[in-house]
Amino acid sequence: GQQVMQIPQYQHVQEGEDFTTYCNSSTTLSNIQWYKQRPGGHPVFLIQLVKSGEVKKQKRLTFQFGEAKKNSSLHITATQTTDVGTYFCAGTTGNQFYFGTGTSLTVIP
Amino acid sequence: KAGVTQTPRYLIKTRGQQVTLSCSPISGHRSVSWYQQTPGQGLQFLFEYFSETQRNKGNFPGRFSGRQFSNSRSEMNVSTLELGDSALYLCASSLRPRDRVSITEAFFGQGTRLTVV
Numbered sequence: 001g002q003q004v005m006q007i008p009q010y011q012h013v014q015e016g017e018d019f020t021t022y023c024n025s026s027t028t029l030s031n032i033q034w035y036k037q038r039p040g041g042h043p044v045f046l047i048q049l050v051k052s053g054e055v056k057k058q059k060r061l062t063f064q065f066g067e068a069k070k071n072s073s074l075h076i077t078a079t080q081t082t083d084v085g086t087y088f089c090a091g092t093t094g095n096q097f098y099f100g101t102g103t104s105l106t107v108i109p
Numbered sequence: 110k111a112g113v114t115q116t117p118r119y120l121i122k123t124r125g126q127q128v129t130l131s132c133s134p135i136s137g138h139r140s141v142s143w144y145q146q147t148p149g150q151g152l153q154f155l156f157e158y159f160s161e162t163q164r165n166k167g168n169f170p171g172r173f174s175g176r177q178f179s180n181s182r183s184e185m186n187v188s189t190l191e192l193g194d195s196a197l198y199l200c201a202s203s204l205r206p207r208d209r210v211s212i213t214e215a216f217f218g219q220g221t222r223l224t225v226v
Contacts, residue, residue, distance in 0.1 A: 033215075041219040042199060043152070088152060092207060095165045099152035101142070 003027060004091050005102045008098035014108050019079050021103035023072040023089035031091040032065055038085040046074075060078075079107045111136065113202050113218035121224045127188040133182050134202030140164075141183040142207075142215065143175060146197040155198075158183055159206040164198045167192045197222050 002024045013019050023032065031050045035043035047056055047066035049072065056063045059067050062075045072089055089100040114133040114145035122128050132188055134141050143155040154167040174186040181202075201215040 042219055043201075045214045045216065048213070060164070090152075096167065097142070097154045097165065097207060099154070101151050 003093070004089060004098040004100040006087075006089060007102055009101065010104045013079050015081060016078050018085070019076040019105055021074050021087050021089075021105075023074075023100045024069045025093070025098070027089050027093045028069050029059050032068075032069075032092075033090045034048075034063055034072075034074055035088045035090060035099075036085045037088065041085075043088060055104060069084070076105075079105070081091045081107050081109055083107055110115070113200060113216050115198075115200055115218035115221050116220065117221060119222045119224075121226060122190050124192060124225055126190050127186060128190060129184055129186045129222060130198055130200075132183045132185075132200035134162075134183070135216055136139075137180050138202035138204055138216075140203045140206045140213075140220060141177055141181065142201045142203075143183070143185050144199045144201070145169075145193075145198060146220070155185065157206060164206050173193075187223075188205055192225050193224060195225045 006023050033048045034046040036046055037043045045097045047063050052069050053067045060077045064073045076083055086102045086104045088102045091098055113177055116131045140159045142157040148170045155169055156175050157165045161177045167208050172188045177183045197220045199217050199220045201211050201217045203215045206223055207213045
């Protein structure tokens with residue numbers, strides 16, 4: 001079954017509001033990647049986190065890897081309409097690679 | 110530099126038939142991974158190839174197979190198609206295979222939309 005869950009499944013925000021998606025794994029992950037998929041498009045790599053407790057920032061996006069390497073989060077500050085899409089986390093455990101269930105973000109102008 | 114190219118973009122097949130999908134990675138990339146994306150199951154990992162060898166395989170039945178050629182191009186084959194195989198099949202290429210430590214950015218193709226009727 002699905003080993004990497006994301007919440008929420010859907011999120012609607014007003015432009016300018018913040019947004020956070022959470023990724024939770026039932027097992028310890030070696031690393032975690034985040035992807036963004038625009039409607040009708042393909043996943044685009046955003047970042048990879050490897051170390052326990054690691055935090056990385058890309059402009060308005062902040063990515064965090066939990067201390068136990070079982071969870072991760074993506075936070076977007078002051079959302080813009082260009083942030084619309086589905087955000088997926090993807091984790092490596094053993095030789096397997098699992099994508100999260102995704103969070104679909106809608107930004108209302 | 111050209112991106113990842115998948116062909117065909119769209120395909121309609123009948124139950125019981127087989128299908129072969131193709132993926133040409135970015136020049137210089139030797140690792141190719143395949144994924145199935147459906148509304149119900151999300152993105153699921155199929156397999157990963159590096160230097161013509163399958164490195165990892167997801168939890169899919171044996172009807173799903175793949176291979177990689179010496180020029181790093183990859184094909185995946187699905188035999189005895191079922192209605193549930195209707196999905197967007199994505200491939201992604203990267204310089205090297207994914208491992209636990211090094212950062213391995215994967216670049217996805219546009220996908221092949223397979224419909225089984």
